[in-house]
Amino acid sequence: MLKNYFKIAWRHLLKHKTTSFINITGLSIAMAASVLIFLWVHNELSFDNYHKETSSVYRITSHINIGKQEPLVWETTPYLLGEKAKSELPAILQVARIRARLYDPVNVNVKGEYIKEPNTAYIDSGWLRMFDYKFVTGNTRDFDSDPTAVLITESVSKKYFGHTNAVGEKLRIDTVDFVVKAVMEDVPNNSSFRYDMLFPIATYRINTRNRQNDEQWGNYNYLTFVRLRPGVGVAAAEKQLTNLMNKERERADLAQSLLPLKDLRFETTLANSVLQHTSKKVVYIFSVLGAILLLIACINYVNLTTARALQRVKEVSIRKIAGAERQQLLWQFIAESALMSFISLLVALLLIRLALPAFNAFTEKNFALNFANSGWWLILGGTLLGSIILTSIYPAILLSSFEPLAIFKGRNVMRIRDTWLRKSLVVVQFTVSIFLIVSTIVIYRQLNFINSQRAAYDQSRVFVMDIPYQVFRGKTPEQRAAITAAIHTGLKTETSVREVSLISQESVVDMRGGSSGDSNDWDGRDKDFKPMIAFLGVDSSFKNILNLQLKEGRWFLSDNAADKHNSILNETAIREFGIQEPVIGKRFTSQGDTGVIIGVVKDFFYKSMHEKIGPVVIRDDQEYNSTFLVQTASGRTKEATARAESVWKKFIPNLPFEYKFTSEEFDKLYRDDRRTATLIWMFSAIAILISCLGLLGLAAHTAERRSKEVGIRKVLGASVVQLVNLLSKEFLLLVILAAAIATPISWWAMTSWLDNFAYRVDLVWWVFLVATAVSMLVALCTVGFQALRAAMANPVNSLRAE
Amino acid sequence: MLELKHIYKWVNTGNNRTFLLKDINLTINEGEFVSIMGPSGSGKSTLLNIIGMLDGFNEGEYNFMHESVHQLKEKQRSSLYKQYIGFVFQAYHLIDELTVYENIETPLLYQDIKSSERKAMVADILDRFQIVGKKDLFPTQLSGGQQQLVGIARALIARPKLLLADEPTGNLNSKQGEEIMELFSTLNKEGMTIIQVTHSEKNADYGSRVIHLLDGMIEKK
Structure with a gap:
């Protein structure tokens, strides 16, 4: 039929x-x-569901009260919380911690050439027990205790060794030789933890200062995952964690909550996260x-x-x-x-x-x-x-x-x-x-509108070159200044480079951070008014690179020592701070340093158009600036980046050369x-x-x-x-x-x-x-x-x- | 075999009631070969469809093989005609997408007959009608007479007791028509009850009885 x-x-x-x-x-x-x-x-809906214990695993979230404003919500917790929770809280069966290597990125040394591995992390001894990894070769028996151990994915193994059987092979990272303990399958499409290289936390803690950092309850640097004992309610566990935190910190301004592992992918409310999320x-x-x-x-x-x-x-x-x-x-x-x-x-x-x-x-x-x-x-x-x-x-x-x-x-x-x-x-x-x-x-009209921002200056001719933090580690301010000055001179003397500016922000199209607080003051400020302010440390040539327009006043002069204490504000800052006319010459204290307002710059986009332009305070303060903003001569962009690389190699020989064009950053933003x-x-x-x-x-x-x-x-x-x-x-x-x-x-x-x-x-x-x-x-x-x-x-x- | 008592059928158009059939009384016994004749619009086809249970009626009684058709539900009625009645149409009404073999097999598919048995039954009838060589052809590849032969084979495959034919030779030339009528006559001799609607006196002569319809009424018996 x-x-x-x-x-x-x-x-x-x-x-x-x-x-x-x-x-x-x-x-x-x-x-x-x-x-x-x-x-x-x-794939999105099945994120992180392939671990055996997925249903009983939670990530600890920290909610920190900061007065009247909304509490800060962080995905991170102090290292010590994991230690204490494991040993003291009856609700917690297992703990696993991870710390992404954001500030000490991995630069693999291949015969003197440095290759940056962007997705790497330290994991504690609980990690591999809580989360499932499929190992192709090798084992993790003595991984936790060996500070020179590393686990790599098949792709990484192929990249450096040409095959996937790299167990026992040496991988030189910066100046230290690491030994591959095991090769794991590439991270599945539906994993939140997209790390291609895993190091034991022992690697991090071998450094005394790092260890001291970890021992403080005020440092929130780890993602901590817990597995609850069967039968324990989430609320009960949250309460135990909150009590433990507040007892140890001797304060009562913090609450801990638990986020189920299966919801991790959809946690879109965080201001900052080391993981990727989808709404x-x-x-x-x-x-x-x-x-x-x-x-x-x-x-x-x-x-x-x-x-x-x-x-x-x-x-x-x-x-x-x-x-x-x-x-x-x-x-x-x-x-x-x-x-x-x-x-x-x-x-x-x-x-x-x-x-x-x-x-x-x-x-x-x-x-x-x-x-x-x-x-x-x-x-x-x-x-x-x-x-x-x-x-x-x-x-x-x-x-x-x-x-x-x-x-x-x-x-x-x-x-x-x-x-x-x-x-x-x-x-x-x-x-x-x-x-x-x-x-x-x-949608296309909106994207066009966004792109019209590019008209302010030629983004494809401007790149940023951030001097890594490691270069300055342990250096005095004078030594720092000497290094940046040398690089500055090196770049500036190239004919393919038109303008160089040393700035405090790592990006000029996606500026991060800012602060509020008492260190800013001006005449007529209400004592309780502490707006979030974006600070931008620049020098005299910055204005020309971004083609900023002054509404009134003047830009910083390179030979004017008093300008070190003066500030330039954007229009939004003038408006929101309620600074009265005439603005120029008014007292303005920024980060505890008092000078006058010498100029007002027209509002410019310094972050995504998704967000409103906020108050910006610009200062001619070079002390902690470590990012070079380079404008190339027209038509000589390739030459300029090549020159920049040779300058980099001269002063920073043991780190890979890194630079980003603002046009690329801009594209990434949208x-x-x-x-x-x-x-x-x-x-x-x-x-x-x-x-x-x-x-x-x-x-x-x-x-x-x-x-x-x-x-x-x-x-x-x-x-x-x-x-x-x-x-x-x-x-x-x-x-x-x-x-x-x-x-x-x-x-x-x-x-x-x-x-x-x-x-x-x-x-x-x-x-x-x-x-x-x-x-x-x-x-x-x-x-x-x-x-x-x-x-x-x-x-x-x-x-x-x- | 079947008995119609005071059958009325009408349609309402506005306030007027038009009678299609009026007070039809008819008894047909097993083994008869009855021809229904009459001018266009006299209700021949309607009567045949009522007998075949494809159409209903408004008033009267209809008994078929000791069942009261007018009291049966739709489903019981269809299982009744499925079991006892075969239909032959003027326009053959073969399914164009099916081969001769498949067209003949169709009624068996709906009667839960096993594949091997179906094969044997279809082979028998193909053989009997001498159309074995045409079994893989599609209807459009056949002449009218051949198509009607297939139509009759399909009507007979499930071994009905009653064969209803609505102008079976209407679309055929006279030679083809004669062949079909000869076949009917043979079938009748083998015991098949046949009721046909026809315009042709000649065709009616093959039957044992003629019923004349005029304006929905039986004229004479």
Whole structure:
């Protein structure tokens, strides 16, 4: 029986080639896109769930009260908390701590060349017991106690040794030889801990100063994970931890909470984190978008199948007369949908295979078509099932409903509600398309707006070169000044370098940090007013590199010793501090040092446009500045970086040369936004394509159905234009209706998206008009082609057939 | 075999009631070969469809093989005709996507008959109608007469007791028509009860009894 179902399904597929082509093309493209999205969603939702103990593991969060403001929330805890919790708290079964190597990055020394490994960490002895790692070779028996031990991933092993069996090999990091104890599999896509090299905490603690740092309750440098004893409630454990912390610190201003390991990926509320996070909302939005794409393609199948229902009336009637039960016919039509979906899935798999490298680059993941992975089966099976259900239910119910006598009745068995439903489904498709087109335009306009920031100065000619902290370790201020002065001179004397400035911030497009407190003062300040202020230490040449505009006053002069105590403020600072006119010459104390305000600089972007520009205080204070901002001569950028490298090698021979162009940093700042833009753009392209494919099929069907009417009208004297108009009008009305529905939805969605930005474009009305016009144009081309063909046909042909 | 008592069928258009069948009383015994004749619109096909249980009626009683059809539920009714009745149509109504073999096999699929048994039954009938050589062809590759032969084979495959034929030769030339009527006559001699709707006196002559319909009523017996 089943064989029979599939046999006839296959023959129908071959017989109606155009319809089948439309269905399979649309469905397979949508399936490929959906599967890729679901792959990503599945990966996000399965983060950190592969450890044996995932469900009982929690990360300790510290909430520190700082007076009236919101408490500070940190993902870090003191080293000592882990020690004490393990030994003193009954609720805690196991403790594991990790410390990312942020401030002492790993520079692997390969025959004198330094290669920086960005993702490395120290782990304590509990780590490997709490979290599952798959080791390829070697073992971790004496790893914890050996300060020269290191664990590396297969990729790292291949990179330095050319093979994955590196156990016992030596890896020189800075000046110390480390021994590879074991090689582990590359970090899974769904792990929060993306470290390629793991060092025992003993490596860190071999240094006396480090150890002393660790022994203080005020240093929050570790992520601490705990495994609760079975039966212990989270609240009870939190209370024990809080009490322990406050007792040891002899204060009561702190609370500890526990975050389940499976929620770690979605912890987006932290101001700072060493881990990467995704918003759960984003995950949900993308799952919905993936499902919608699939839905749009399924709508095509439903529409085309029900539109052609007339051709199946005879078959259904005969089968019923031959004794078929309705249920048996239901299954037959479900089998047809299933076959179509299955073929589409096979084509989709091919598309996925082709798209996977680009998709991996896009998501920065490492997905592979791996059928040993149960996740793939879940996604492919789910997509197939979803598509079968969406495509089969309605057509199967409709087609199997014909009474046996319908065979004699001809056309009027198709009830009006069916065309009504088809029209509604077309409206759904175009609503989604218009929504996505509006989103695409708005997002691109916002990105354009962001990019207009670049116009202030040529970012591709400006790079930052940060002198690593290690260089200055243990040096006196004089020694530091001597080093920076030497590098400064070295850079400045290059002809390919136009301007050099020594600044306090590591970046000028993504400035971090700032402070509040009593060290800033000005006339008229309310004693309780302690705003967050961004401090920027610069020198006299800084202004020209960033092309800053002064609103009033002057910039720092290199030969004016008094300027060391003076400040320049941005417009926001003047406004928020409430400094009265005349501003220039007013007393201003910054970080305890008093001088006057010598200038007001127009507001400039120093961090992401997602955030509001805050008060900025600029000082000509070089003492702790360690970042060089270099502007290259026009057209000599390559030369300049090469020169910078040789200067670096001369003064800092044992560390790898590092520099970043501000244009790259800028791009990185909006990477997520650009990614969203690309995704939405692709979504709308696919949605439009699929919707038009469906429209093409429907229009062809309508033209066929109305061929007699067209013939009669033509004989009676209707022109081709009038006929095309007749056949296209109903479809265009549907697009207009879709626009009416899509407009408020997209207005709402885009307003919420734009609200993520402190600086944003306005949502202008013509965006909706353009989206509607584009959809109408595309629809008109699709429908018009079919309509024209019908209108141009010789009426004799269509009338003779009757 | 079957008995119709005071059967009425009508449709309402606005305030008017149009009668399709009026007070039909008819008894047909096993082994009869009955022809229903009458001008267009006299209700021949409607009567045949009612007998075949494809269509309902508004008033009256219908007994078929000791079952009261008018009291049966839709499902019971369909299982009844599935078991006892075979249909032959003027336009053959073969499924275009199925081969001759598959078309004939279709009714068996819906009766849960085992694959090997199905094969044997279809082979038998192909053999009997001498269309073994055509079994893998599609309907469009056959002549009208051959298509009707397949249609009859399909109607007979499930071994019904009653064969209903609605102008079985209407689309055929006279030679093909004759062959079909000869076949009907043979089948009748083998014990098959047959009711056919026809326009042709000649075809009606093959039967044992003729019923004339006019404006929904039986004219004479």
